[in-house]
Amino acid sequence: MSNLQTAAKPTLAYVALALGALGIIAGIFVPLAGWVLGLAALVTGFLSFRQPALAKLGQIAMVLGFVAILVGVFFFTNAIA
Template sequence: MSNVQTAAKPTLAYVSLALGALGVIAGFLVPLIAWILGLAALATGFMAYRQPATTKLGQIGMTVGFLAVLVGVFTFTSIIA
């Protein structure tokens, strides 16, 4: 494995965490953005989870992404009701 591939491994996990955190924050304002960012965090977290070096960060990223989707659903139902 080259140095470029080794250095890129934790990037997916950190991107997943960042997307999930932005999704949670945006979820209180615009639910659609929270859903998009949450699903993107779930996808990148799953890709990071498949790599042995970033398994734990991938799990955390998927959890935060799922939380962003839930915040978006809560905000959407609050607006509709």
């Protein structure tokens, strides 16, 4: 692996964490944005979970993405009801 490939890998895990956190916040105000950001956090978290050094960050990102989707669903149904 080149230095460029190894340097980019931790960035993916941090992006996944940021997407999950933003998804939770956005899901409160715009549920659709919470769903999209939550799904993006799930996918990037899974991709970073596959590397052994970043497995813990990937797990946290996947949990944040799932919670963002749940927050979006809650506030969507709350707005409809």
